[in-house]
Amino acid sequence: MTDLQDKSTIDAAARALEAGRLVAFPTETVYGLGADAENPEAVAAIYAAKGRPQDHPVIVHVAPGADLDYWACEIPAQARQLAEAFWPGPLTMILKRAPGIPSAVSGGQDTVGIRCPSHPVAIQLLQAFKGGRGGVAAPSANKFGHVSPTTAQHVRDEFGIDPRLALVLDGGQSEVGIESTIVDMSRLATHGPVLLRPGHISADAIEAVIGELPARPDTHRDPTAPRASGTLESHYAPHTPVAMQDTATLQATLSRLHAAGRKVALIHYSALPSTHAQVELPATPEGFAYALYAALRAMDGSGADVILVEAPPQDGAWLGVNDRLRRAAHGSTGIVHGLINNTPGL
Ligand code: TXA
Ligand code: MG
Numbered sequence: 001m002t003d004l005q006d007k008s009t010i011d012a013a014a015r016a017l018e019a020g021r022l023v024a025f026p027t028e029t030v031y032g033l034g035a036d037a038e039n040p041e042a043v044a045a046i047y048a049a050k051g052r053p054q055d056h057p058v059i060v061h062v063a064p065g066a067d068l069d070y071w072a073c074e075i076p077a078q079a080r081q082l083a084e085a086f087w088p089g090p091l092t093m094i095l096k097r098a099p100g101i102p103s104a105v106s107g108g109q110d111t112v113g114i115r116c117p118s119h120p121v122a123i124q125l126l127q128a129f130k131g132g133r134g135g136v137a138a139p140s141a142n143k144f145g146h147v148s149p150t151t152a153q154h155v156r157d158e159f160g161i162d163p164r165l166a167l168v169l170d171g172g173q174s175e176v177g178i179e180s181t182i183v184d185m186s187r188l189a190t191h192g193p194v195l196l197r198p199g200h201i202s203a204d205a206i207e208a209v210i211g212e213l214p215a216r217p218d219t220h221r222d223p224t225a226p227r228a229s230g231t232l233e234s235h236y237a238p239h240t241p242v243a244m245q246d247t248a249t250l251q252a253t254l255s256r257l258h259a260a261g262r263k264v265a266l267i268h269y270s271a272l273p274s275t276h277a278q279v280e281l282p283a284t285p286e287g288f289a290y291a292l293y294a295a296l297r298a299m300d301g302s303g304a305d306v307i308l309v310e311a312p313p314q315d316g317a318w319l320g321v322n323d324r325l326r327r328a329a330h331g332s333t334g335i336v337h338g339l340i341n342n343t344p345g346l
Pocket of ligand 2: 139140148
């Protein structure tokens with residue numbers, strides 16, 4: 001699944017990045033839309049291709065063994081411990097940005113998000129790019145606010161033929177399936193470590209390494225909290241309205257929507273009646289996360305009026321999945337309510 005790419009393809013991708021072009025590449029979480037992190041024009045092309053606001057920071061991806069002090073300054077010992085424990089892997093750390101690193105990568109903030117991915121193709125690319133000493137700025141390779149891609153085909157579906165995108169490296173389906181855990185390590189003295197985005201690496205796993213459980217951000221009371229687009233209420237959303245409901249409620253909703261002649265797409269893990277279109281996912285957080293975005297995309301393309309998702313359990317292991325589902329459903333609560341209650345005009 002994570003086959004290495006041949007050297008000539010990797011070299012072509014690395015040269016394209018060095019020339020200021022964009023390259024999409026697989027990571028173990030989701031596919032990234034990469035550019036040279038030290039080339040502000042190349043970084044600007046990412047924002048343009050995604051349709052993303054310029055003040056949203058992007059993550060800088062580095063090769064294993066990269067010099068953290070090149071990218072960040074005032075690095076706390078706990079951050080080095082986390083890098084040692086979880087890199088290469090699905091953890092992003094927010095650190096104070098080193099003076100020489102362009103502010104374009106952090107949307108003008110004085111921090112930088114850094115991660116060393118574990119996908120072999122990502123590592124190949126990072127090692128070939130600038131002799132392994134460069135950084136590749138890469139948000140998820142989707143249009144702003146849309147579902148992140150977990151296959152090369154998803155990336156092609158998002159961007160079609162875009163002259164800014166030199167090539168899409170194919171590394172099979174991303175194993176984790178949801179974006180990296182983000183922990184803010186830039187304000188330890190005043191705030192301690194803060195979990196900005198839950199993911200495969202859990203708060204408990206972080207605590208086991210640094211002896212302190214990261215806090216959840218309180219963005220309402222703390223206007224100085226780093227901005228993160230993954231922390232926007234409406235994000236990771238398909239075009240079709242999405243509702244997340246517990247199993248019993250969902251069964252009742254399903255009957256009412258069917259009675260009203262609505263086409264329902266279903267993402268579930270319990271045995272449920274058949275519908276217009278459905279995907280049954282494994283009832284484990286890892287299995288669910290792995291297949292979730294592909295399922296959302298498939299159901300989005302099914303021509304359904306609504307996508308119903310069976311709400312996963314609320315416990316900590318499901319935090320990352322529940323977070324993404326809540327955001328995918330956020331923008332459509334009113335629409336779904338209308339469909340369920342058969343409001344005229346819908
Ligand atoms: O798994 C991932 O993290 C994927 C793959 C491609 O590595 N990338 C990803 O990037 O999810 P993106 O841009 O879709 O989400 C990155 C998140 C955003 O919410 C961004 O605002 C936040 O990281 N971020 C990046 N740098 C930051 C910084 N300096 N301060 C605060 N948040 C930052
Ligand atoms: Mg994203």
